[in-house]
Amino acid sequence: MRPSLRTSLFLAPATAWLLCMLVLPLVVVLVFSFGTRGAAGGYVPALSLENYANLGARWAAFQNTLVLAPLGTLTCLIIAWPLAYFLAIKADPRWRTLLLILVIVPFWTSILIRSYAWIQILGGNGLPSLIAELGMGKPRLINTPFAVMVGIVYGYLPLMVFPIYVALEKLDKKLLEASSDLGSPPFRTFLQVSLPLSLSGVATGSMLVFILLMGEFLIPQILGGGKVFFVGNALVDLFLQSRNWPFGAAVAATLVLVMLVTVTLYLRAMKRLSGGRDDVALM
């Protein structure tokens, strides 16, 4: 068997999968987005740009998503980096595996159930009561953008921790010693050694979290009390409530485009930041 044929054979399942599960649905979405809504909802074939002209009607949802997704990614990063650093560099090797498992354990339970648990924690009888007991007033936590942010960080943190952990684990500790021996204060070592060497993990983790957040709808629905409206929520409503599939398809196609643009910009920025290193620059 010729090597090229063998390669194609091995890649056939993946190719078939991508074709059926990604390319074809995307084509359907694109075709639908030029259609019009039937009288009772659904899709009527047409060739109209009306749905794209009407995108302004969901601008607020895009705006919310484009603020909360990068903010959520950044918050995840700020929390995940020190944790990954601790796990990779500082933690006792005997405990490391156990600690890593602890980071994954929440994934064993459905995000839906974990989000419901947060309703109890952030609801009036949870944390706010505790804060009131301490005499600091009773803040409203549940059904706020803050609650959505908590849910996002909680839900997506492991996706950020792992790539950074992998990057930092490969870091040669002698470099940290050398930096210190040469008189660099810890903060400068962080800026000039550990951070740049973890950038590949930061780039991967941020992309994973950001892309998933752009399509998020469950956490805003559950922890935002239906008051925080992401593009994902707009899509759910368009397909399941108003049954305006062509407009929903146009919003979905636009979301894909927006993601492509923001991810490209992000990767360009990372490339410049890392001085064009191969392991960081994914493009």
Place this chain on the structure above:
Amino acid sequence: MTTDRVQPGSKTNIRETKMTKYRDHIPAKEFLTHLESLRKGSISRRHFLAVTGIGAATSLLAASLPGRAFAQAIGDRVGIATWPNYHDPANLDAFRDATGAAVDVNVFGSNEEMLAKLQAGATGWDVVVATNYTISTYVEEGIIQELDLTQIPNFDRAATDPRFADPGVIDGKTYAIPRNIGTTGYCVNSNDLEGAEAKSWKDFWDLARDKLSGRAMVHDYQLTAIGNALKYYGYSFNSVDSAELADAEKLLIEAKPHLFAINSDYQPSMRSGDASMSMCWTGDAVQLQRDMPEILYVLGTEGGELWSDFFTIPTSAPNKAAAYALINFLLEPQMAAKEALFHGYPTGDSRVDALLPEEMRNSEILYPAADLLNALEFGAAVTLTNPERAEIMARFKAA
């Protein structure tokens, strides 16, 4: 309990057998005497069920019948698309035990969602529980079929208030038969009212923006969220007039920062005390008040929604025999009464009303005063497909 009389193999036999059992247990005259006692409240429902044997009939029947024999006739599975907290699992188990067909329950958040999935070609449901305002659309779209009433002998049109049964009849053909009815009002925790008045939809929206700011909930549902905002101005609950809808939208967007949530799952928040007031359906009010008597149910004096849920059979139903069997099983007055005890909605069927305990029949939540009831409107089909309402809902939620 003997099984020799039973001829397994058809659903007709199930029905006949069940009736036979009733007669076996107690003579008709004695049954009526007990029924009268139950009506007067001199015996409890439990006692009534015990002496008449009705409560035990189904389970005894089930225990005595070889379920598999029936499975050949109606299959081993029946799928139902319905609403949360709407069926007592024990009653569905009784159906399975009696017929061999396990009931696969799928619950939905709204009629719109149900319609969307059926339009998208979802199959596998034999029975769909749909609300009045969707029936005509389902028929136009060819999603549901005309019902063969001879297969549902437990449905008695004469016992049913025509107001609730009529939306199921289109061009003289019966496509849907009523299962139960209800209203959409609001529930409010009287402890948080501190003497403030809560009688109308005007009160609801004024309280939501002032005294109960941060503690009120609105359904995540175009029909009721927009409909009850329209009522603030005294417009029709079903209005699709642009100027009137614009007023409703203004009110919704003004109220939004004051709302605790836009969510149709309001029981948990009302129970935890996080929310003090919410748009509310009859059955939820009954369930809430059962545990928290301080929660009141208010039908706005301006009106609001009156609705009726129906059993329908989709044209795509894979197992129509089982669909008919399940509908007939659940409409049997004793069974319907058991279901009503569970979900807390009236059935609109006078035979079932007679079997309900005194406190349910006297409940103003279930059976509102005539003047309040007469002010209510059935949801109109036009709201289901009106694009403007959908856009208002999106702007309200995104604001």
